[in-house]
């Protein structure tokens with residue numbers, strides 16, 4: 167046969183020839199001749215005249231189901247139209263449906279052609295579809311053999327799949343095609359390895375079974391499907407991850423598993439990284455596995471924004487995937503501030519045993535302390551006492567009872583009032599009172615009682631008749647009605663006012679009686695023993711002994727009447743003086759060298775007792791004053807280390823004091839020498855000592871002077887404070903340093919001289935050993951003597967001070983301190 171293109175060419179030529187023969191008939195001989203020849207040729211090749219087309223044709227094709235099929239059928243012979251075309255379906259039925267019909271198969275007319283549409287090819291639509299044209303009994307057909315086949319599709323081959331570690335598990339990959347596809351497996355992308363059934367793998371229609379999965383089995387797998395019949399093939403890349411059994415590393419509690427009520431808490435279940443974990447949270451109540459509760463959380467975190475006491479408990483995090491699950495527990499403790507919920511006022515009868523209840527909430531359970539203040543009736547004391555359970559109530563605890571509930575979160579304190587019903591209590595059940603005519607004695611029946619007590623006074627006279635007794639008691643009752651606040655005023659006017667008074671206080675709980683004995687009091691007896699213990703020119707000091715045999719209130723003081731002996735018998739008006747018991751019994755401003763007479767009497771609340779014997783004494787002659795007495799009151803000074811010293815004016819012993827002489831010296835350890843300063847002051851009783859060294863002991867000596875002479879020495883010593891701000895003092899002035907240097911050089915020379923002296927009996931020392939020290943050291947004096955400490959005593963105008971070393975000084979150098987000090991050998 168011809169190749170199809172040539173055959174088509176001939177076809178076209180022939181149809182042209184045929185058409186001209188059939189329609190127009192021969193008119194031109196030449197043309198007829200040509201046509202004849204062509205016809206002959208054509209007859210040789212073509213069977214005869216056609217319609218729209220004048221040949222048969224067969225085409226076959228495979229089409230995947232679900233696709234659309236479209237085929238044109240052209241009517242290209244002149245003189246024919248599409249009415250000469252006919253499509254037949256696979257069952258040889260004429261297809262007539264047009265576009266827009268419900269039919270799956272329809273025709274579309276378009277110019278010179280009729281097109282077949284099959285919208286959605288299914289397997290059953292396979293068959294031969296024909297486009298037919300007819301002419302004069304002649305029929306030509308173009309056959310289109312359509313074979314519908316199922317396309318190659320993956321079923322159940324997810325692109326991400328999981329294998330379970332340690333087990334045999336399958337990677338699913340099912341493909342379906344028109345016929346059973348062949349499936350090949352590969353692992354890896356860059357260097358794919360073909361997988362064959364064997365020890366490790368098993369190929370099944372459902373997929374690839376991987377045996378004894380390890381982590382290494384993860385990766386990308388290729389499931390390649392192919393259908394030989396249709397030549398179709400498809401690849402599916404599957405990302406395979408290996409699922410391991412979940413591992414919980416920890417449950418983190420933030421900030422802590424122990425939180426205070428109202429705080430926030432976050433529990434986080436920390437899991438080894440893994441795909442698709444599923445979280446379940448469980449709360450186990452009261453440590454009881456059976457009473458657990460699944461929480462609503464599905465993530466690895468639980469957040470409590472406002473923790474309540476009910477959130478305490480054990481929380482369990484359960485993590486699971488297909489490979490298994492893991493659980494872990496954490497205990498959450500919610501701390502709660504103590505809160506006292508029950509602590510009420512109570513009223514109890516004294517002597518009963520009670521337990522005071524203080525009920526408090528809180529977690530951990532709070533410690534409860536119940537305390538009360540005990541107020542003692544007899545002593546002025548208040549004690550805090552812890553109240554135990556089963557406690558016997560005492561009236562001294564009436565008042566506030568405090569409950570304190572404490573745990574690590576804090577404490578709560580509440581107070582209640584305990585009222586104790588008790589019998590009356592007196593401070594003292596037996597009392598004595600002194601009375602005397604004219605005095606009003608205020609008898610007391612003051613007591614404590616709850617509820618308030620009724621009181622009744624009774625009187626037992628000393629040696630009085632019963633009638634009198636009854637009468638008095640009647641009066642007492644009347645007085646009681648006017649008496650306020652349990653006090654009974656007794657105006658002593660009669661003898662029988664004295665005696666025993668009884669006060670009975672009584673309430674529901676009990677009755678108590680107090681006895682007051684009212685006795686007659688007298689003035690003190692005569693003083694029998696008064697003696698002189700100190701006598702000066704102008705004063706006298708007595709010792710007075712209280713007289714014995716007192717019947718009455720205590721002695722409160724003494725009175726004395728005195729005068730010069732020469733006046734005593736001339737007049738009745740004498741000097742008098744009264745002392746309280748606490749004062750020194752001293753008379754001042756007496757005349758020197760004079761004879762006096764004096765008598766004493768004791769005094770108490772009743773009055774002054776009788777005078778004792780008259781005493782005689784003679785004051786001393788005028789003399790030097792008494793030594794001053796130090797006044798130790800502290801006085802602030804401008805400089806921290808300076809001191810003000812004060813004293814009291816002493817007895818002048820007949821001549822006025824005109825001057826005080828004060829001398830104060832430093833007191834060091836034995837190794838140091840003393841520095842002394844001396845001052846004379848007039849008409850003053852205090853002196854500020856300036857420029858004192860800090861942290862140094864000073865001894866002070868003070869002498870009073872009058873026209874007759876000096877008093878004895880009054881001494882005192884004190885330590886100056888440590889100067890905290892002292893800095894510059896420790897740094898020696900440049901002059902001192904130069905002075906020290908000079909002294910050191912001189913000392914070296916002296917040492918050298920000494921060595922020379924002992925070794926060779928040569929040098930200055932050898933010739934004159936006793937004179938050289940003093941002269942050389944005088945040069946350094948001025949640098950140190952700023953305070954005038956080394957002032958020559960000759961300047962002092964006071965010749966009366968018998969001081970040695972007048973006009974003579976020595977200086978000493980101390981090696982360790984570098985201080986040069988004046989050396990007063992008098993000290």
Ligand SMILES: *[C@@H]1O[C@H](CO)[C@@H](O)[C@H](O)[C@H]1NC(C)=O
Nearest residue numbers: 332333334377378379380381
């Ligand atoms: C699974 O693999 C592990 C380690 O590769 C091996 O120790 C174990 O014996 C294997 N188990 C089975 C059942 O093959």
Ligand SMILES: *[C@@H]1O[C@H](CO)[C@@H](O)[C@H](O)[C@H]1NC(C)=O
Nearest residue numbers: 507508522523524525526527
């Ligand atoms: C304390 O109070 C709670 C709650 O009201 C109650 O259950 C408990 O019995 C009380 N305890 C005492 C000792 O009263």
Ligand SMILES: *[C@@H]1O[C@H](CO)[C@@H](O)[C@H](O)[C@H]1NC(C)=O
Nearest residue numbers: 510511512581582583584585
């Ligand atoms: C408890 O007693 C106190 C003192 O008497 C009183 O102020 C308070 O009101 C009382 N409280 C109650 C609840 O009765």
Ligand SMILES: *[C@@H]1O[C@H](CO)[C@@H](O)[C@H](O)[C@H]1NC(C)=O
Nearest residue numbers: 606608609610651653654655
């Ligand atoms: C008795 O003494 C009390 C307390 O000292 C006082 O309140 C009262 O007024 C006195 N009564 C008389 C009558 O003096």
Ligand SMILES: *[C@@H]1O[C@H](CO)[C@@H](O)[C@H](O)[C@H]1NC(C)=O
Nearest residue numbers: 694695696697699709710711
């Ligand atoms: C008198 O008092 C002095 C001093 O207090 C005492 O030594 C002397 O014994 C007393 N004499 C009599 C008789 O009490």
Ligand SMILES: *[C@@H]1O[C@H](CO)[C@@H](O)[C@H](O)[C@H]1NC(C)=O
Nearest residue numbers: 725727738739740741742743
């Ligand atoms: C005590 O002396 C003063 C005057 O010095 C005089 O007025 C007074 O009456 C005297 N008292 C007695 C109790 O002598």
Ligand SMILES: *[C@@H]1O[C@H](CO)[C@@H](O)[C@H](O)[C@H]1NC(C)=O
Nearest residue numbers: 834835860861862863888889
């Ligand atoms: C004060 O003097 C004492 C004895 O002289 C000495 O032990 C002490 O250290 C001194 N204190 C100060 C602060 O200088």
